[in-house]
Amino acid sequence: MIDRLWFLMPELIVLGGAVLCAILGVSRKVGVRNLLPVFAGWTLIIAGVVAWLFVYVPSTELAAVATEVPLPWLGRWVVIMSAVVGLMLVFVQAGLVDRVYEAAVAAGRVAFDPLRTTRGEYWVFFLLSVGGLMLTSGASDLVWLFLALELTSLPTYVMVAIGRVDRRSQEAGMKYFFLGALASAVFLYGFAMLYGATGTMSLVDIRTVLAEQVAETGSMNPLATIGLMVAVLGIAFKLAAAPLHLYAADVYEGAAAPVTAFLGFVPKAAGVIALMLLLSVTGWQEDGQLPQVLVILLWVMAVLTMTLGNIGALLQTRIKRMLAYSSIAHSGYLLIGILAGPGAGYTAVLIYLVAYGLSNTATFSVLAGLRRSGQEVEFLDDLAGLRERHPIMAWGMAISAGSLLGFPPLLGFWAKLLLFMAGIASGQLVLVIIAGVNSAISAWYYLKIMAIPLVGTPKSDAASIERVDVPGARFALVLISGALLVMPVALSDMIADAEAALREPDKMQTVDEDSGHAGGSAIKQEQPSLQS
């Protein structure tokens, strides 16, 4: 029997992996504890493969189930994306969490105390958070959306605090938690208003009710509009979009670099997908128009976010702060895609998320893979002359920063191009021009990030920068750099897949009526075919 639970298969696998990690994490055997990243990695691989091959295979009965979900096939893209980027994050984080305590246990300085180890918990929270991101994509009602968002963000608060033993990471965790709770309350209030205005939690029903109200009164219910606005603003916290962006710099700087890599992608992606679902279902009515208020709101947010992010990054000397501000700017670009709406805009957003997630993970993997006298590298200038000692790191940094900047022919360039094209196509020419100017401003500091490790003059104490003894971060860096160079070749495939992921349930159903079990080809029938 196919039930809606079928769609939850990847998430259930991730939950199982998390449970396994929780139990194994308190094991007294060091070998078992060291295996945790491997378990986490395999969990993600299995979840991704299951989603790819088994779950999202269209069939008549599945399509019938899927009608309750606004974008039932979105999960395919999101689960696989989360699994891939999550796997890279596993490489970046493996062996770097809880080093101090485990090293002390290994050296026999302290006896193992299950209450004091945090390695197992870290991986549990990691998996749960990624699972939350996967769940977000399947949301059919506000309750689900809320729970998925909270499942994504609650573990991150802990991960920030326990990622390294340092006063600053605890401060970061505290700030992140309190401001996050505040933001949750804000978007919940928005949800409450939305519910009050429509009397239903289901996203699809909300759209129907709102459409009826528009048909009756000629304009959207003000309570619903305000509710949507407040909800969007609350979710903006997850994206680190203005005006809820200030925490990002502090938290990213305070958290350990592997955790920051995680923060830069998972909560942001969850927020973006939540916005997509919320707005596509409630905002865009049949006439293809977003209410004027929401357009203004998103426009202002996008401009503020990218401008404040880029200008904030211009003057930073600390590399993590610089990257934090740059990630704020990227949220601004993503908002262009959201504003451009279902179809082209969302397609571009999905591709941009992949490009951004990979590049961001790669930049932070450089920081995670380097140590200077046991501490993380803090200033950009410390990386000067990195090429001479660790050429792979330096080139990987250049490629990933280039991709973030949007340097052709890297993946980031194509993703940005698609976003801007979608923006222009939806009539937001001014916004795209502002984004272009911002992009030019961002060249200033991205070029610094690219050039200083490659051609900078090493400082006298540069020799003290060492690689960490765990090869995971370097491995991820090489993989991602290669992917950023190679993936543009498959760009049209990616566009086709992203478009297929954004099909609405009714359209899917019509396709499936005559195509029986061969679901994979059913998707292909309506999407642009690829000739080579």
Add this chain to the structure above:
Amino acid sequence: MTMVATAMAGGSLAQYLIISGVLMSIGLAGFLTRRNLIVMFLCTELMFQGVVIAMVAFSRWHWEVSGQVFVIFILTVAAAEAALALALVVLLYRRRDTLDAEAWTELRE
């Protein structure tokens, strides 16, 4: 007491929303003005409860139960947040011997 019950049944939605808004505002004001971390956390809980009241009121108004289901989940998440906040507060207190939010301003420009 019957009069109160009548008020609940047929009472104005506005009253509940006002209560909800007041709770929300008190929570917000408290969050912004109090420095003790525990009190700040309690204030966010207050904001959550404001939402909860609004949800229940709307649920009753529409005669539709999903709002109340949402409330249960909000309460659960609030409990999870409480556990988290408790752990975090213990951690921070052990580090600095104070719960003053202002003591934690090392990360800044």
Add this chain to the structure above:
Amino acid sequence: MTVSMLNILQSAVGVPAVPMDQVVVATDLRWAGIILLLPLLSLLLCGLCAAMRVKSKLPAWCTVACLAGSFVLSVLLYVNYNPPGEVIPLLSWMNLSWGDGALNSFSANFALYIDSLSLLWIMFVTGLGTLIAYYASEYMEPDLGKGYARFFAGVSVFLFAMLALVLSDNLVMLYLGWEGVGFASYWLIGYYYTRPAAVAAAKKAFIVNRIGDLGLALAVYLIWTTFGTVQYDELMTVLESHSWRAEFEGWTISAIPFLLMLAAFGKSAQLPLYVWLPDAMEGPTPVSALIHAATMVTAGIYLVARTYPLFLLEPVSLHVVAWVGGLTALLAATIGMAQYDIKRIMAYSTVSQLGYMFLGLGVLTTYGAAYHVFTHAFFKAVLFLTCGAIMHGFAGQLDLRKLSGLRHMKGWRITSWTMLIGCLCLAGFPLTSGYFSKDAILAEAFVTQGPGFEILGWIAILTAGLTAYYTFRVWFRVCAGPVSYEPGDELHDDHGDHGHGDFHPHAPRFAINSVLVVIAVGALVAATPYFMSNKADANIAGGWVADMVHDSTARAGLPGLAESQHPHSEEVSHGAHEHPTLFGMDPHKAMYFVSGAVGLIGILLAAYLHLWKRKSADALRGWLLARGWIAWLPRAMERKWYVDELYHALVRAPLWILGHICYAFDRFIIDAVIVDGTARVPRLIARWLQPLQSGAVQSHAVVMIGGVGIIVLLLALCLRFEWLGVVL
């Protein structure tokens, strides 16, 4: 409700792609792809050399060999191609189609578009590239084992990107090449990355170029939405079919040429984006010669010539091109007159000559512009390479006041005489190649009708005189006169222990000398195409070079082409109705005398001031500076018309200020006022306010909630919501 990305594209495409009838798809010429591959191979080899820390000149030989191979293949391609133009498919890249029918598709593949225009370009790009790489093998000697392989890798990247730009058959691939040459230029300008000036110059070049790139990206997009294709052959077919004009009278037609123009002006250093080129001289001299004089900077000309039919649709854009080109030529020439650094003088002269080329494009003589690109590539390369030889030999000395009489020094004769040849060509001395190519542009400025084109012609003639003056100012100062010199401040290691007193300049050796002679001879021989017969069309003047343009997309800009052959340029008149005259003669004939005379006057003036009476030059400067009414002129010329200062004030300073305002806001408002400042507020208020704005968590929260509140309130008020009461 949902609008698919591809649907948007589809809706924008309204033009049926007519099957092309002229351009042939030639698969048998696929070996031409090797022209592109060889520089890549060279890049790979250089990279290997760098990785294996090769200390010999191996990277140079690899590069020279690969580029020579490219050149030979280019010539073979010229011999083998069939005139109207051919498309050589190499690799499919983006081939999207959605639905049936020719109009539902988008393609951009790696394919080569071979016509006379691209052949002209690749031949001089690969030819000069080979020679200059050979020159650099000696020039870069001091860096052997250090940056040697990096330098040649950069040159290979540049050649690859430049060839991709020129040979591409669609605008997307052209864009890739465009960005690629920008990147290579950044790489090579910043070659001496330990020098802050070089790093700053590289950054400046990159950022200024990005402005142009934005224009190109937008133009490509608009072309795509307007014409439904980015491939040249389809684009030209669409443009020539008369049906589309009735449907497309939108704003995009007018916007496209201006955006393309922005891109061209950025890459080719025209007003107002020329500021990066003089600074780019911080790179090694072979780079200046190859990239910033002969090849890359002409990419803008190529772009305009390639998309010429789009410009013809909007005549105003051509007028703007002409005026910007003319004014840039004049401005750069005046700046060049007052500089002392010979390399910088050459840089300004490049800007000035590029201005001429744009003037040529603007006054409808694409063949003149292309011819000038061709001749300029040779003589400017010679001039830069001689400057480089001098710089190399005199330890970085480039000040023309501190060098004199090189002609009489042993080992410097070849340098002096080849420089003289370059100077003669640049000055437009009669019967040199520069003379003919410049005349073609100057005369056409008087023939073609346009707003103030006659004034523009006189400006160009004046500029020609100034050019002759500053060119020979350099030669008379540096190569003529009594022997005397001072070394520069970049003494190499082998001279390190010598003082200034016993400094011995080391004269160029075989590699440099041979390249100088070959290119100088080339500069002289470049005049012959003007007299070679043109096969394609006997009606047009201009010889073989006109032939080169005749078969290409830019053929509409050929003088003498019958009106009927201008398919859609009714507004653009060649002025064939009433033939204008200059001094009672046909402008083409008159110009032989006028420009020759002007050039001679300039040379004589330079000889007087800088050879026979060197003192009087300083006296003249002093006299000018002492007169209040004219003193601003030399001062402004020496300070480059304050353009850098203007940019600083208009662009950089506001950004800098904005950045610092935000920083200051964060530092002094958020941190100082909100966090620390509240302590100083009187205690009564502080007791209430301090907890509100003190802790960092709360200060963030205040901004968050304040932001949310302000946005919601403003939007709600804006749209005049009747408050919640109505809803309940």
Add this chain to the structure above:
Amino acid sequence: MPPMSLMLANQLPLYLPIVILIVMAIIFGAVNILGSHLLGPKRYGEEKMSTYESGMNPIGTARRRFNVRFYILAMTFLVFDVEIIFLYPWAVDFAQLEPGSPEAGLFLGRILFFLLMSVIAYVYAWKKGVFRWD
């Protein structure tokens, strides 16, 4: 729709019992405090002013640190506490289903899965050593 103040005015009578209750509570408290203050004898001494007049003397400061295990145990309690919230609605609904139907089986299965999660949480807490008190 009437103005808000008017709506409130209409509703006010409904709150009368609460108002009466509050007033009575205040009066009760005030009368007791005032009465004892006015009527009771006043004698001060060292013993009289101590915290617990007739109890033990306090030892140490009141701001003593509690063992962190109290918190951990409290959090563990929270898990099972909140679980109850979900069991009640489930139980109410389950009673209305036809016994033995596949629907009821699925219903039961889901709550068992939910309980399994709690059991795992319990096992985890146990292994973690939450219940050890040494």
